[in-house]
Amino acid sequence: MRESPGAASADAPAFESVERLRKRLGDYLGAAAGRPVSVTDVAKFPAGFSWITCAVSLSGFPDAEEAILRVGPPYGLFAPYSAMPEFESLSALAGGDVPAPRVYLASDDPAILGAPFFLSEKVEGDTPLPWGSQGQALEGARRDSLAADFIGALAALHRFDWRATPLAKWGEGVTLDNAAHRQIDDWEARFRRWTLRPHPMAHRALAWLRANAPAARRLSMVHGDYRLGNFLERDGRISAILDWELVHLGDPVEDLGWAFLPQYRGGTPLVCGLASEADFLARYEAQSGLSVDRASLRFYLVFSLLKLAFTHMAAARCFEDGLFNDMRMPAMATQIAPVFRQIGRTLEQAA
């Protein structure tokens, strides 16, 4: 499905061919529903470097006539994938205070579509982009409304009682003291897998993070990519928070560090182009019931910058290995040095 969905070779995975995808997915959904289901249309969304996202039209499926299919291809940015973290987290959040798509089915069995996948509700809305929709910043009542929803949804996520859901199993081994260290370890392992050359700044930042890792004040569900560009907007309201592939249990301040990155400010001084840092923190603290330690926030800002640099390295690796020819990937890779410079300046200020 990467380049010409209808023209995939016969031995390509099922998700690469529209016809085979329709047949296999229809059969799978039919077996799950206990009645015939057919997939009448598949339309791939062009955005994204990681999961493949398609709008699918369904006939006979009891939950919906339109749905979103997400497939985690073996060549994706964060491959290898499992659909389960996103499926389980969205299942747990269903019907709560966090606007998120309902999920219907998921499987990691490659025999079905050739890669892990899940099927979810098709939520109406558009995606404001971090670099500004043609350079236009969010403004006025629309911005205020989106800010309220964005901060409110994050606070609700971090208040969410995951221990009372099947996600409790995720908590094994995660403590207030080791939450930050687990994330450092996790991302360092990715860095070692992705890097194409030695990066002293990455080592410098990792050493700083290990020496300054804070204890969490709460263990929460952490979205992992909470920012402008990862929610749907409809009529000035957030209709759904998207892209839960990095969801995990950890320090809620981690999501703040990521959302506070300069890269997601849409050319404004505002957090995600929505609210000033002070306003954001005051409203978040009031709604989450969590006092945000400013040293922790700085730690997670450095962590987020490093995570961003590593993500750019993943793009460079994917392109270099010939897994993708998407020209946005080498373009992302050119941003490693600017991010490293930001890390250097942040460490200098912290000294």
Add this chain to the structure above:
Amino acid sequence: MNNSLGRLIDGMVATLRKEVIPRVEGDYARGQAFGVVYMLNSLKLRASWSNAFLLDQLSALEDASRELKALAPDLPGAPLLDVHAPAALPDANALEAMRDAGDASLCNLIDWLGANRARLPEQAVARAETAIDTYLARQAKYEISTSARPMFVEMSGGAEKT
């Protein structure tokens, strides 16, 4: 090639932006074309004709020079060439390998400092880290100065930035 590499890239970029991209259908396809433009602009800041290409030409000149010099007795007063090709020009791959080896050594030192910080004199660690940070800042500055202006708005929207 008679044109300079920089001018060739400028021409390719201008042709893509003025003649090709406006006629391409679809935001995604145009975004990809802007990606090509962006990477060409970045290449312009870093690329040159290959050393091997130039070395071959110098070697040919050296051969001609030697043969012509042998004719000197028969060509009195002729302005003969005296070209000597270097044995080997610095190869880009070799230079890159040297840089990577140096960076790898620095990575090891940073890791070692992190692991042994507690037993080392504080001032020595601070001086070492200052030296490392100076190098890292210089390296980042160089990388940034040899990268083209980002075009993420164009690449995501498939249109020239307004």
